Amino acid sequence: MKKSTSKAKASVAIAALPNTEELKNSIIKHLHGSLGTDVNKASPQAWWRATCAAVNEYVYDGLRNTQRTHYQQNTRAVHYFSLEYLMGRLFSNNLHNLGVYDAAKDALAQLGLNIADLEDQEEDMALGNGGLGRLAACFIDSMATLNYPAIGYGIHYEHGLFKQEFSDGRQIERPDSWREYGNPWEICRPESIQEISVYGYVETTYDLQGKMKKVWHPGRIIKGVPWDIPVVGYQGSSVNVLRLWESRASDFFNWDVFNSGGYIDAARQNIEAETISKVLYPNDETDAGKELRLIQQYFFCSCSLKDIIRRYKRANGDDWSKFADQVAIQLNDTHPAVAIPELMRILVDRAEMSWDDAWNICQHVFAYTNHTLLPEALEKWSVRLFEKVLPRHLEIIYEINRRFLVEQVDVLWPGDNEKKRKLSIIEEGHEPMVRMGHLSVVGSFRVNGVAEIHSELVKSDLFPEMVALWPDKFTNVTNGVTPRRWLKACNPRLAKLLDETIGDEWPRDLKQLSKFAAFADDPAIQDAFMAIKQQNKADLATVVKKLTNISIDPHAIFDIQIKRLHEYKRQHLNLLHILALYRRILQNPDYDMVPRVFLFGAKAAPGYKLAKEIIYAINKVAEKINNDKRVKNRLKVVFMPNYRVTLAEKMIPAADVSEQISTAGKEASGTGNMKLALNGAVTVGTLDGANIEIAEEVGPDNISIFGLTVDEVKALQAKGYHSWDYYYQDAEIKAILDWLETDYFTPGKPGELSAIKRSLLEGGDPYLVLADFQSYVKAHEKVDTWYRDQAGWAKKAILNTALMGKFTSDRSIEDYVERVWKLDACKISQQ
Ligand code: CR1
Numbered sequence: 001m002k003k004s005t006s007k008a009k010a011s012v013a014i015a016a017l018p019n020t021e022e023l024k025n026s027i028i029k030h031l032h033g034s035l036g037t038d039v040n041k042a043s044p045q046a047w048w049r050a051t052c053a054a055v056n057e058y059v060y061d062g063l064r065n066t067q068r069t070h071y072q073q074n075t076r077a078v079h080y081f082s083l084e085y086l087m088g089r090l091f092s093n094n095l096h097n098l099g100v101y102d103a104a105k106d107a108l109a110q111l112g113l114n115i116a117d118l119e120d121q122e123e124d125m126a127l128g129n130g131g132l133g134r135l136a137a138c139f140i141d142s143m144a145t146l147n148y149p150a151i152g153y154g155i156h157y158e159h160g161l162f163k164q165e166f167s168d169g170r171q172i173e174r175p176d177s178w179r180e181y182g183n184p185w186e187i188c189r190p191e192s193i194q195e196i197s198v199y200g201y202v203e204t205t206y207d208l209q210g211k212m213k214k215v216w217h218p219g220r221i222i223k224g225v226p227w228d229i230p231v232v233g234y235q236g237s238s239v240n241v242l243r244l245w246e247s248r249a250s251d252f253f254n255w256d257v258f259n260s261g262g263y264i265d266a267a268r269q270n271i272e273a274e275t276i277s278k279v280l281y282p283n284d285e286t287d288a289g290k291e292l293r294l295i296q297q298y299f300f301c302s303c304s305l306k307d308i309i310r311r312y313k314r315a316n317g318d319d320w321s322k323f324a325d326q327v328a329i330q331l332n333d334t335h336p337a338v339a340i341p342e343l344m345r346i347l348v349d350r351a352e353m354s355w356d357d358a359w360n361i362c363q364h365v366f367a368y369t370n371h372t373l374l375p376e377a378l379e380k381w382s383v384r385l386f387e388k389v390l391p392r393h394l395e396i397i398y399e400i401n402r403r404f405l406v407e408q409v410d411v412l413w414p415g416d417n418e419k420k421r422k423l424s425i426i427e428e429g430h431e432p433m434v435r436m437g438h439l440s441v442v443g444s445f446r447v448n449g450v451a452e453i454h455s456e457l458v459k460s461d462l463f464p465e466m467v468a469l470w471p472d473k474f475t476n477v478t479n480g481v482t483p484r485r486w487l488k489a490c491n492p493r494l495a496k497l498l499d500e501t502i503g504d505e506w507p508r509d510l511k512q513l514s515k516f517a518a519f520a521d522d523p524a525i526q527d528a529f530m531a532i533k534q535q536n537k538a539d540l541a542t543v544v545k546k547l548t549n550i551s552i553d554p555h556a557i558f559d560i561q562i563k564r565l566h567e568y569k570r571q572h573l574n575l576l577h578i579l580a581l582y583r584r585i586l587q588n589p590d591y592d593m594v595p596r597v598f599l600f601g602a603k604a605a606p607g608y609k610l611a612k613e614i615i616y617a618i619n620k621v622a623e624k625i626n627n628d629k630r631v632k633n634r635l636k637v638v639f640m641p642n643y644r645v646t647l648a649e650k651m652i653p654a655a656d657v658s659e660q661i662s663t664a665g666k667e668a669s670g671t672g673n674m675k676l677a678l679n680g681a682v683t684v685g686t687l688d689g690a691n692i693e694i695a696e697e698v699g700p701d702n703i704s705i706f707g708l709t710v711d712e713v714k715a716l717q718a719k720g721y722h723s724w725d726y727y728y729q730d731a732e733i734k735a736i737l738d739w740l741e742t743d744y745f746t747p748g749k750p751g752e753l754s755a756i757k758r759s760l761l762e763g764g765d766p767y768l769v770l771a772d773f774q775s776y777v778k779a780h781e782k783v784d785t786w787y788r789d790q791a792g793w794a795k796k797a798i799l800n801t802a803l804m805g806k807f808t809s810d811r812s813i814e815d816y817v818e819r820v821w822k823l824d825a826c827k828i829s830q831q
Contacts, residue, residue, distance in 0.1 A: 088645025601643030
């Protein structure tokens with residue numbers, strides 16, 4: 001029995017949504033009229049494009065209505081500045097958010113097509129590395145759903161995050177060309193091109209009254225071309241925009257060079273200009289510190305600010321007095337912090353505003369989110385590089401810093417040079433550096449971390465003096481994930497069960513999930529829930545077979561760790577546990593354990609050697625274990641190649657166990673932890689980031705916590721941590737680490753996997769892997785025991801789903817609105 005779920009609730013932004021018949025006609029119309037092909041010969045690509053075009057008719061309708069309403073009501077808006085957006089695919093997301101997924105599925109079925117095949121035509125839009133970029137994508141979904149006037153700004157990278165392949169177990173990076181043949185979701189807006197400047201020198205001039213004026217003579221002008229991606233809110237709420245800038249050579253500038261006879265030079269400069277938006281830096285957490293990266297940051301900030309100012313002036317003319325009432329800018333980490341001196345430059349140099357007035361505006365416009373405490377990830381730029389690329393901005397930063405030190409620091413701590421040295425935006429030393437974190441805090445009216453504990457650590461460990469200066473500036477907004485993509489769309493079976501038991505309001509009011517807790521002991525719901533998990537696992541097993549040729553048993557526990565590869569996330573701790581189990585099986589052929597499949601998904605930054613060694617080691621150990629008859633299928637290990645949003649959507653609904661095992665104090669929040677628990681996985685985790693809040697929500701019976709706490713980590717490190725002690729005192733640890741050095745996993749090549757052992761022993765084990773090892777093993781023994789009681793496990797899994805209501809990104813956005821942005825929602829009116 002087919003149920004028409006596209007009853008298409010009266011949508012706000014979109015006048016009328018199509019039924020199956022209308023969609024079918026529209027798809028055919030576009031196949032003919034937009035694609036120039038015919039039903040008889042159309043490829044799946046063409047069908048997919050035609051369907052996108054059909055859907056876009058409605059998306060654009062919502063987009064126009066939203067933009068018109070915002071303009072007419074002259075609303076205050078938030079501008080989300082982010083160097084990364086990890087969007088994944090948009091096809092099924094847009095269909096679900098419009099409420100026409102089932103109608104489209106039926107329409108395509110009537111045309112003899114399977115909607116899943118069409119979905120597979122789309123490349124992931126992977127314009128981000130990991131958590132930070134995916135968070136930005138969840139946030140823009142929530143802002144549109146909640147009807148907040150919001151625009152996302154970023155870079156239209158030609159190449160997103162690299163594609164990962166394995167060659168004999170080693171990571172190989174291949175370029176990602178996500179829009180090689182165009183992207184049906186984006187609209188180029190040449191009418192909104194901006195020009196920005198870099199390099200050159202600053203001239204100091206004086207007018208007739210003797211007033212000093214700084215004039216920046218740029219060395220290079222670059223054009224920013226905006227591409228707009230409509231962001232469809234759930235059930236046709238607002239359709240907001242993600243505006244991504246592509247760099248091009250400026251016509252104006254090249255003609256100059258060209259005319260002076262420099263044809264080749266002009267061509268070279270074209271290439272250089274276009275290089276800016278060519279490729280996403282593939283580093284999560286750590287930063288390259290390269291000139292091109294600084295130019296990328298400045299390029300998109302400058303284009304975006306000019307775009308905002310253009311829009312503001314259209315409504316308010318040259319009167320700047322309302323600017324801070326109309327405009328909030330959220331800095332997603334320090335990557336866009338150069339927007340602060342850029343706005344100062346525009347106000348002081350171009351609008352000829354006084355420094356104080358300009359600074360007052362800045363300090364009411366910018367807010368900054370910190371996403372990490374890792375020292376290597378706190379951005380710093382050498383003064384030398386800054387001066388070369390942005391000479392005027394460096395002067396402005398010096399002046400911001402001078403006033404900050406004199407008017408703030410010296411007032412609270414008179415004559416305290418040590419405080420000045422510590423708080424200065426400029427770090428002194430052999431190579432003086434601009435500290436972007438300091439600049440972000442000084443220039444913003446609000447600073448937030450991304451989970452309770454992280455926000456506390458931002459205050460206590462990162463910026464304690466800034467807190468003394470401005471206690472009210474600091475706040476917390478715990479991360480969240482959009483339940484539309486991360487439950488409704490990716491886990492349709494569970495979504496249906498929820499609709500049937502607790503109603504269908506949960507996708508926009510996730511707290512409703514708590515009603516599902518009442519069913520945790522209900523045998524019928526337990527069975528239904530476990531049957532769904534079983535089907536999802538069977539689906540994943542098919543994907544695993546196809547991608548890796550490894551057969552896995554859907555009846556085993558699916559134990560999943562998916563996230564960027566980093567020592568602090570401790571994929572190698574997971575590996576040591578796998579080796580412990582393998583060793584126990586070899587030592588005791590009857591070793592009793594519930595069969596487990598360990599699944600990994602992770603990309604390593606191309607220059608991060610140890611991370612790549614860990615991938616290699618996991619792959620080699622997997623090869624050995626998966627082919628060892630003595631294991632008798634109790635253990636399987638799979639490293640999924642090319643982990644990305646689309647793979648996450650297949651893995652998360654199939655997870656029984658979620659690995660969230662970072663060293664306490666290192667993972668700012670995590671968001672994969674939320675997605676997995678939301679889909680009924682039981683977390684094995686440390687008390688780190690948002691795991692702590694997840695544990696509070698689900699309660700100790702429904703999560704397996706292990707390891708040192710933040711305070712214990714600090715205490716251990718203060719007293720001196722000696723990983724060798726664990727090696728000598730724990731026979732299991734010693735045996736495993738020594739094993740890795742033999743050629744057992746790499747026949748004929750002993751020592752190939754020794755990098756891990758070296759880092760844990762000679763390297764001092766900076767992330768306390770060995771200290772947490774036995775506690776981790778016990779946390780897994782607990783899981784094994786729990787799983788043997790199937791009804792008990794079902795109850796835990798159900799309660800994980802039911803008690804995740806807090807972690808919707810809608811709640812995060814409401815927190816930002818209340819604590820930071822002070823925005824009003826805006827109901828969209830139709831034309
Ligand atoms: C953090 O590592 C957090 C996301 C989103 C990451 C992760 O714990 O969930 O941000 N930080 O807030 C990051 O990418 C550059 O820093």
